[in-house]
Amino acid sequence: MDPYYVQQLAIGLSLGMIYALMAIGFTLIFGVLNVVNFAHGEVYSIGAFAGLLLITAFGPPLLAVFLLVLAVGAATGFGLERLAFRPFRRFSDEASLKSRAMREATLMSSLALSIFTREAMELVFGSEFQTVPLDYLINEPIALGPVTIVTGDIIIFVAAAVMLGGLQYLLTRTATGRAIRAVSNNPLGAKYVGINTNRTIVLTFVIGSMMGALAGIMVGLYYGAIFPAMGFTPAVKAFVAMVMGGLSSIPGAVICALIIGVSESLATTFVSSVWADMVAYSFLLLTLVLFPQGLFGKGRDRV
Amino acid sequence: MTPILEIDGVGLRIGVQDILRDVSLRLPQGGIVAILGSNGVGKTSLMRTISGVYQATSGAIRHQGEDITRLQSHEIVARGILQAPEGRQIFSNMTVRENLVIGGGPHGLAELDHVVSLFPALGERLSQGAGSLSGGEQQMLCIGRALMRKPSVLLLDEPSLGLAPKLVRFIFDLIERIRSEGYSVLIVEQNAKAALRVADTASVIEGGRIVIEGPARDLADDPRIAEAYLGGHVHVP
Ligand SMILES: Nc1ncnc2c1ncn2[C@@H]1O[C@H](COP(=O)(O)OP(=O)(O)O)[C@@H](O)[C@H]1O
Ligand SMILES: [Mg+2]
Numbered sequence: 015m016d017p018y019y020v021q022q023l024a025i026g027l028s029l030g031m032i033y034a035l036m037a038i039g040f041t042l043i044f045g046v047l048n049v050v051n052f053a054h055g056e057v058y059s060i061g062a063f064a065g066l067l068l069i070t071a072f073g074p075p076l077l078a079v080f081l082l083v084l085a086v087g088a089a090t091g092f093g094l095e096r097l098a099f100r101p102f103r104r105f106s107d108e109a110s111l112k113s114r115a116m117r118e119a120t121l122m123s124s125l126a127l128s129i130f131t132r133e134a135m136e137l138v139f140g141s142e143f144q145t146v147p148l149d150y151l152i153n154e155p156i157a158l159g160p161v162t163i164v165t166g167d168i169i170i171f172v173a174a175a176v177m178l179g180g181l182q183y184l185l186t187r188t189a190t191g192r193a194i195r196a197v198s199n200n201p202l203g204a205k206y207v208g209i210n211t212n213r214t215i216v217l218t219f220v221i222g223s224m225m226g227a228l229a230g231i232m233v234g235l236y237y238g239a240i241f242p243a244m245g246f247t248p249a250v251k252a253f254v255a256m257v258m259g260g261l262s263s264i265p266g267a268v269i270c271a272l273i274i275g276v277s278e279s280l281a282t283t284f285v286s287s288v289w290a291d292m293v294a295y296s297f298l299l300l301t302l303v304l305f306p307q308g309l310f311g312k313g314r315d316r317v
Numbered sequence: 318m319t320p321i322l323e324i325d326g327v328g329l330r331i332g333v334q335d336i337l338r339d340v341s342l343r344l345p346q347g348g349i350v351a352i353l354g355s356n357g358v359g360k361t362s363l364m365r366t367i368s369g370v371y372q373a374t375s376g377a378i379r380h381q382g383e384d385i386t387r388l389q390s391h392e393i394v395a396r397g398i399l400q401a402p403e404g405r406q407i408f409s410n411m412t413v414r415e416n417l418v419i420g421g422g423p424h425g426l427a428e429l430d431h432v433v434s435l436f437p438a439l440g441e442r443l444s445q446g447a448g449s450l451s452g453g454e455q456q457m458l459c460i461g462r463a464l465m466r467k468p469s470v471l472l473l474d475e476p477s478l479g480l481a482p483k484l485v486r487f488i489f490d491l492i493e494r495i496r497s498e499g500y501s502v503l504i505v506e507q508n509a510k511a512a513l514r515v516a517d518t519a520s521v522i523e524g525g526r527i528v529i530e531g532p533a534r535d536l537a538d539d540p541r542i543a544e545a546y547l548g549g550h551v552h553v554p
Contacts, residue, residue, distance in 0.1 A: 192415065192418065193419075195408075195410070195411065196408050196411075196419050199409065199410045200408055203402075203406035203407060205369075205370055205390040206394070206399075206402050207394065207419050207420050207462065208390070208393075209391060209419075211390075
């Protein structure tokens with residue numbers, strides 16, 4: 015195979031991993047609350063800006079940047095749930111926990127918070143690209159035989175794999191993870207076994223936002239492009255991955271995110287980069303028409 | 318002696334509707350109390366209020382003498398008040414074992430042997446998906462899940478609903494067996510005959526309030542009950 019295609023495949027996988035990290039945030043939150051968090055793209059931008067501010071202020075090692083961004087992501091998720099979601103959760107019976115009224119209310123409140131955050135960032139930083147210090151860019155070429163990839167491909171792949179593995183461990187092997195799955199499966203049942211459902215919901219926002227924020231800084235340093243509206247496109251792609259994956263299946267969302275990433279990268283190679291963005295939208299249309307439950311959805315199954 | 322659970326003048330208002338009015342009852346340590354009543358009179362609402370899924374709008378609920386009226390559902394479970402609720406509310410996407418682990422909370426699987434001894438059918442299906450169980454097995458899982466916490470109070474909301482006669486007998490035998498192990502049980506039933514046979518005392522709810530109460534034996538002979546719930550007079554030996 016032509017090494018060029020292998021390179022494109024590597025780029026596609028990195029891209030797919032980024033979408034996967036984003037898609038998990040959507041999927042976890044959809045699982046526990048049946049709502050779409052429209053502010054998820056801003057979490058990504060906040061992660062990138064938090065990392066950039068730290069880099070320009072202190073110039074710490076990359077790992078420290080990532081850890082701080084994770085912490086900022088956690089705090090953002092916590093605040094997001096308090097501001098845009100908690101106020102609408104006053105009743106706790108099964109009828110209102112996942113009700114349509116709540117879905118519509120939080121759709122508006124998270125959208126409002128998303129617009130507010132983006133505008134606020136544009137007021138402070140301006141809407142144009144920020145300059146990223148060159149030695150923090152993760153685009154140093156690495157030659158693997160005839161194939162050349164960049165450090166970012168490896169960093170993104172490893173970081174995302176660690177996060178995914180950690181999440182899988184959390185969900186299947188720990189009481190906290192079982193609580194998240196229990197609330198996703200049956201929020202009223204979760205109350206009867208003594209699960210603190212509010213705390214569990216906050217936790218899903220925290221975990222999802224940590225992953226979103228980390229995705230933001232990694233992409234920022236990969237492309238050297240950090241700007242307030244940067245979260246929009248990956249959020250849309252991740253949203254498509256979630257829908258394709260069946261709304262609440264984490265493995266489904268991850269696989270679909272990888273498919274989207276690789277397809278976009280191949281579309282750039284074979285057609286033109288103008289068409290790359292169309293890939294995700296075509297997938298979304300095809301899924302909705304051919305597989306209304308998603309590729310991996312099983313009716314009302316969750317997470 | 319202080320009852321293990323005491324409901325004292327509890328009222329519940331949702332929206333403009335008074336669902337419960339001035340409901341009082343006492344569950345003594347090691348006793349079985351039955352709540353009877355037809356559909357829609359507020360039995361499940363009372364059970365939900367005890368478990369903290371609904372918040373009482375008046376009155377008080379006490380557990381071992383302590384006020385638990387304002388506690389949240391997870392705090393009430395932490396005190397050992399466990400419910401096998403209406404609709405069973407099991408985790409259908411998870412295995413039987415996972416349901417039981419989650420039920421055990423901080424105790425984990427410490428009670429697994431005990432629960433499996435009560436429900437051998439569950440023991441054979443530990444790694445099966447809970448959603449694939451039959452109705453009777455789901456009810457066993459629902460009760461078993463509550464027992465995993467070694468509850469000080471067990472609340473059962475219509476445990477025999479929709480079960481075949483053989484399983485109904487199994488469930489009531491089970492209730493007597495867990496009572497002999499020292500559990501205190503509050504049971505809501507429409508199967509008044511079977512409930513009055515196992516209970517010490519019973520209360521009948523109508524329109525959100527208690528209209529008849531007394532020792533189960535007396536109620537079984539009460540013509541009002543016989544007429545309304547037992548399809549004529551029955552004698553409990
Ligand atoms: N969350 C709720 N919102 C509005 N009405 C409710 C709610 N829960 C129960 N009710 C009403 O309270 C009444 C009693 O219901 P319920 O407690 O389920 O009765 P039962 O268990 O005795 O059949 C019914 O009229 C029901 O419609
Ligand atoms: Mg009921």
